[in-house]
Amino acid sequence: MSAILVDTTAAQGLLEPRRRSGRGGLIRAVRGNRKAMLGAFLFALFCLLAAFPHLFVPWQHGDPRDVGNTPLLHPSLKHWLGTTGLGQDVYAELVYSTRESLVIALVAGLGATILSVIVGVSAAYLGGLADDALSLVTDVFLVLPTFPLIIVFATYAGKGNLAVVVIVLIVTGWSYGARQMRAQGLSLRNRDFLVSARVRGERRSYIIMMEMLPTMASLIVANFLGAALYSVLTAAGLQFLGLGDPASLSWGTMLYWAQNQGALASGFPAWALAPGLAVAALGVSFALLNYAFDEISNPALRPIRRSRVKRSDS
Amino acid sequence: MRYLTRRLGFFVLTLWAAMTLNFFIPRMMPGDPVSAMKSRLSRGGHVADPVQLRQVLAQFGFDPNKNIWHQYVEYLRNMVTGHWGVSIGGTLGAPVNKMIAQALPWTLGLVGITTVLAFILGTLIGIVAGWRRGGLLDSVLPPVFVVTSALPYFWVALLFIVLFANGPHALLPNDNNFDIGLTPGWNARFMGSVLKHAILPAATILITAIGGWILTMRNNMITTLAEDYVRMGRAKGLSNRRVMMGYAARNAFLPNLSGFAMSLGFVIAGTILVEYVFNYPGLGHMFYSATISTDYPLLQALFLLVTLAVLICVLLCDFAVFLLDPRARTKG
Amino acid sequence: MSSARILEVRDLRVEYATATGGVCAVDGVDLDVHAGEFVGIVGESGCGKSTLLFAIARLLSPPAEITGGQVVFHGRDLVTMNDKRLSALRWRDYSVVMQSAMNALNPVQSIEQQFDDAIRAHRDVKVSPVRSVEVMRLVGIDPIHLKSYPHQLSGGMRQRAMIAMALLFTPDLVIMDEPTSALDVVAQRSLMVQIKELQRELGFAVLFVTHDMSLVSHFSDQLMVMYAGQVAEIGATRQVFDNPAHPYSRGLLEAFPSIRGPRVELTGIPGNPPDLAHPPTGCRFHPRCPVVKPRCIEIEPELYQVGAASARCLLHEPGNPASVDVTVTASAVKRP
Numbered sequence: 001m002s003a004i005l006v007d008t009t010a011a012q013g014l015l016e017p018r019r020r021s022g023r024g025g026l027i028r029a030v031r032g033n034r035k036a037m038l039g040a041f042l043f044a045l046f047c048l049l050a051a052f053p054h055l056f057v058p059w060q061h062g063d064p065r066d067v068g069n070t071p072l073l074h075p076s077l078k079h080w081l082g083t084t085g086l087g088q089d090v091y092a093e094l095v096y097s098t099r100e101s102l103v104i105a106l107v108a109g110l111g112a113t114i115l116s117v118i119v120g121v122s123a124a125y126l127g128g129l130a131d132d133a134l135s136l137v138t139d140v141f142l143v144l145p146t147f148p149l150i151i152v153f154a155t156y157a158g159k160g161n162l163a164v165v166v167i168v169l170i171v172t173g174w175s176y177g178a179r180q181m182r183a184q185g186l187s188l189r190n191r192d193f194l195v196s197a198r199v200r201g202e203r204r205s206y207i208i209m210m211e212m213l214p215t216m217a218s219l220i221v222a223n224f225l226g227a228a229l230y231s232v233l234t235a236a237g238l239q240f241l242g243l244g245d246p247a248s249l250s251w252g253t254m255l256y257w258a259q260n261q262g263a264l265a266s267g268f269p270a271w272a273l274a275p276g277l278a279v280a281a282l283g284v285s286f287a288l289l290n291y292a293f294d295e296i297s298n299p300a301l302r303p304i305r306r307s308r309v310k311r312s313d314s
Numbered sequence: 315m316r317y318l319t320r321r322l323g324f325f326v327l328t329l330w331a332a333m334t335l336n337f338f339i340p341r342m343m344p345g346d347p348v349s350a351m352k353s354r355l356s357r358g359g360h361v362a363d364p365v366q367l368r369q370v371l372a373q374f375g376f377d378p379n380k381n382i383w384h385q386y387v388e389y390l391r392n393m394v395t396g397h398w399g400v401s402i403g404g405t406l407g408a409p410v411n412k413m414i415a416q417a418l419p420w421t422l423g424l425v426g427i428t429t430v431l432a433f434i435l436g437t438l439i440g441i442v443a444g445w446r447r448g449g450l451l452d453s454v455l456p457p458v459f460v461v462t463s464a465l466p467y468f469w470v471a472l473l474f475i476v477l478f479a480n481g482p483h484a485l486l487p488n489d490n491n492f493d494i495g496l497t498p499g500w501n502a503r504f505m506g507s508v509l510k511h512a513i514l515p516a517a518t519i520l521i522t523a524i525g526g527w528i529l530t531m532r533n534n535m536i537t538t539l540a541e542d543y544v545r546m547g548r549a550k551g552l553s554n555r556r557v558m559m560g561y562a563a564r565n566a567f568l569p570n571l572s573g574f575a576m577s578l579g580f581v582i583a584g585t586i587l588v589e590y591v592f593n594y595p596g597l598g599h600m601f602y603s604a605t606i607s608t609d610y611p612l613l614q615a616l617f618l619l620v621t622l623a624v625l626i627c628v629l630l631c632d633f634a635v636f637l638l639d640p641r642a643r644t645k646g
Numbered sequence: 647m648s649s650a651r652i653l654e655v656r657d658l659r660v661e662y663a664t665a666t667g668g669v670c671a672v673d674g675v676d677l678d679v680h681a682g683e684f685v686g687i688v689g690e691s692g693c694g695k696s697t698l699l700f701a702i703a704r705l706l707s708p709p710a711e712i713t714g715g716q717v718v719f720h721g722r723d724l725v726t727m728n729d730k731r732l733s734a735l736r737w738r739d740y741s742v743v744m745q746s747a748m749n750a751l752n753p754v755q756s757i758e759q760q761f762d763d764a765i766r767a768h769r770d771v772k773v774s775p776v777r778s779v780e781v782m783r784l785v786g787i788d789p790i791h792l793k794s795y796p797h798q799l800s801g802g803m804r805q806r807a808m809i810a811m812a813l814l815f816t817p818d819l820v821i822m823d824e825p826t827s828a829l830d831v832v833a834q835r836s837l838m839v840q841i842k843e844l845q846r847e848l849g850f851a852v853l854f855v856t857h858d859m860s861l862v863s864h865f866s867d868q869l870m871v872m873y874a875g876q877v878a879e880i881g882a883t884r885q886v887f888d889n890p891a892h893p894y895s896r897g898l899l900e901a902f903p904s905i906r907g908p909r910v911e912l913t914g915i916p917g918n919p920p921d922l923a924h925p926p927t928g929c930r931f932h933p934r935c936p937v938v939k940p941r942c943i944e945i946e947p948e949l950y951q952v953g954a955a956s957a958r959c960l961l962h963e964p965g966n967p968a969s970v971d972v973t974v975t976a977s978a979v980k981r982p
Binding site: 035136139140142143144145146147148149151152176229233234236237240241242243255259264269272273276277279280283284286287288291294298300 | 324327328331332335336456457460461463464465466467468469472473475476529533536537540575576578579582583586587590591601602605606613616617620621624625628
Binding site for chain 2: 700703705707708732733734735736737738741742744745746749750751752753754755756763764767768795797
């Protein structure tokens with residue numbers, strides 16, 4: 001969960017944005033980086049699982065949450081990961097849960113990123129009092145302990161509302177990115193290409209949308225990955241504690257029921273560990289992509305591959 | 315000096331914002347704390363005494379007779395002076411500050427120590443990893459740490475339980491902070507039991523947290539090592555260690571320190587989850603049970619305490635930056 | 647100027663290890679530096695002059711590596727010397743001044759602390775306890791600034807503080823990498839004058855890298871022009887500056903207008919420096935040379951003697967009839 005900290009150096013490395021030679025360069029760079037490939041592969045896998053779950057569980061008819069009549073089975077050929085205390089097939093539940101977890105990650109991640117871009121870039125561009133006010137708000141949100149706040153919110157707002165969870169994730173997750181956006185925005189403000197745009201008489205909105213944002217694209221993507229990671233882990237944590245919708249089909253809820261029914265104590269580790277592993281895998285895919293992104297934009301961080309240079313002594 | 319006063323001002327402002335949020339959230343949400351408390355107090359068959367209800371609620375800051383502004387001021391005063399009321403959850407009537415005082419040392423001991431340890435160890439390992447480019451630490455391990463730092467706290471906790479603490483032949487205990495039946499005391503038996511119970515939760519926190527620190531420090535070191543002043547240090551004939559620590563690490567560490575302050579949110583989330591899984595009676599666990607039993611006074615006090623702790627850490631980090639970075643001292 | 651040679655560089659080769667193989671940044675450079683001599687090294691960006699400097703000072707970092715040649719300083723080869731011996735030599739016998747003092751001075755230490763670092767690293771060398779104060783006075787900075795941090799000093803003061811630090815042990819050689827490039831024109835000149843004065847007073851030799859040929863030529867005894875990792879021309883400054891033998895040196899000089907001379911059309915050197923991963927065949931300068939001949943594309947020229955200098959140009963190959971004509975006027979030069 002501290003993977004988001006890697007963003008600190010991402011910001012440092014990306015504070016000197018490089019003009020990329022088209023999107024082709026990025027795809028090539030991703031292909032050449034093993035971490036990026038692994039992360040991208042995992043992410044693609046999860047997207048597939050979310051979009052077409054029935055492809056992976058072809059024998060499933062109806063809702064995987066329907067109570068079955070063979071409770072608490074160990075993993076077998078019929079039930080790859082066993083069954084839950086209510087006879088539900090763990091594997092099927094796992095696959096079908098991908099959708100909700102992925103949606104939460106992407107929606108909350110996107111929302112938080114958009115908000116952080118708006119606040120951060122505005123603060124950097126507007127400067128003066130507006131900057132001071134926005135920075136203060138950002139810092140306050142940054143320091144407030146968000147997990148307890150989320151818990152309190154989720155409790156008071158009625159447990160289980162998915163929209164509430166997503167909104168709270170967005171509200172608590174934007175501040176980190178806003179700080180980075182502001183820092184980069186400030187460093188860009190007086191760059192020549194922006195000054196020339198101002199002198200040309202371009203409107204402020206044009207300058208922000210067409211000149212600043214494309215240059216900050218790499219930082220924005222890094223931020224999105226970090227926010228998505230944060231959302232996945234926090235949402236799962238919330239649901240695990242029982243503050244999500246207990247009837248929903250998601251990994252965190254599966255874990256909640258597993259814990260609730262004492263899966264570990266009764267000797268059914270698969271039921272408890274599998275959903276957690278799925279959460280971990282999705283989180284890892286974001287973290288890997290994020291780290292690989294770091295390396296791509298800051299070549300100094302790449303692992304050193306020394307080619308043998310022969311000495312020729314005269 | 316200006317720098318410090320600004321940070322202090324920020325401290326006070328954030329604390330106030332947190333307390334205000336804490337006050338208004340229950341009042342903004344649907345449902346009514348009064349009836350919730352009433353139903354809680356009326357459990358077990360007997361009807362709640364209205365006088366007792368009002369007392370409890372007044373301590374909670376919710377006096378329906380006064381207007382909202384009075385309630386707010388009263389609430390602020392109570393929070394600041396430590397009048398945190400009594401619990402209305404599972405431990406009905408227990409004074410909140412006593413409950414907190416009991417759980418606090420356990421959390422401080424477990425979480426406080428392991429977090430600081432993870433930070434220090436992670437930073438040191440990161441320094442070496444960044445310094446020895448091309449070594450084992452630098453080329454093979456970073457991806458490993460990327461993975462470990464993205465793992466959810468509760469999953470690692472569960473994994474450890476499965477591996478080490480499950481079933482009758484378990485190596486280690488999987489819940490509570492010391493063996494049931496032992497009386498607390500400064501003796502070897504008790505201490506030993508405490509340690510045994512702390513190993514798995516501590517390992518969970520350590521393993522999940524250390525990866526991130528190693529990576530950030532390593533990346534910072536690599537960026538710093540390219541600086542001219544590091545080369546200058548070598549040019550002066552200084553020993554490798556001196557250049558690595560005094561020139562490279564000293565500078566690379568500064569952004570890490572600010573990062574530590576920002577990471578405290580995760581530490582708190584981790585605390586709650588780990589204490590929950592291991593049934594460890596610290597503040598995190600208390601927070602969880604307070605939430606489940608809608609124990610408003612306890613919740614509010616805990617939230618305030620956590621905010622205070624985070625802000626104190628932030629202030630300490632700011633102070634450390636002030637000491638270590640001469641540029642912060644003069645810019646103000 | 648004594649003629650004792652303190653530094654002899656022979657056939658120095660530096661390569662950068664890349665994923666696709668080694669790129670040669672310094673290709674067989676020879677250089678002699680005598681006691682008290684001021685040697686200027688000029689060239690375009692990317693010609694390898696800074697790499698050469700750091701190679702000589704043994705300050706290269708991966709992926710750059712010395713892959714051949716010798717750097718003999720006071721009779722001992724620095725390339726093969728072990729780290730312990732090298733550390734003892736550093737700063738005591740030769741020191742380094744870098745381009746931007748803002749980046750070259752440790753931001754978290756005061757000036758005094760950085761001086762003390764060097765002094766304490768060489769406990770075997772006897773220095774006066776007030777040495778730091780002495781060197782600050784030498785460069786004209788009030789010693790009260792010893793307590794200051796780098797960001798508190800002005801650009802010019804920082805640069806002079808760096809020079810003061812370089813003189814802590816009164817080394818025999820001071821290696822300077824573009825120390826004036828970050829300064830304005832007026833500060834540049836005053837710094838050069840000061841360096842020259844210190845040189846006269848303390849007797850150290852200077853290796854001075856810059857892209858500003860006209861600046862360094864007023865102060866240097868020897869001038870080396872680098873191109874594409876090789877020495878294009880090297881010799882007594884007066885000759886190289888007044889009668890450049892290599893078409894590249896000539897191009898460099900003609901890029902700077904003379905304030906007092908007749909008005910001439912400013913000519914640059916067309917084209918770009920070559921890609922060192924795939925240098926041109928034959929003479930590396932031939933794609934941009936105004937007097938290129940067919941032979942230049944095939945044959946790699948050596949350094950040929952031309953009066954008090956040598957130039958890497960087939961024009962001066964012994965036996966070449968054209969080698970007699972060294973001074974070619976601008977109007978007679980063909981443009982490709």
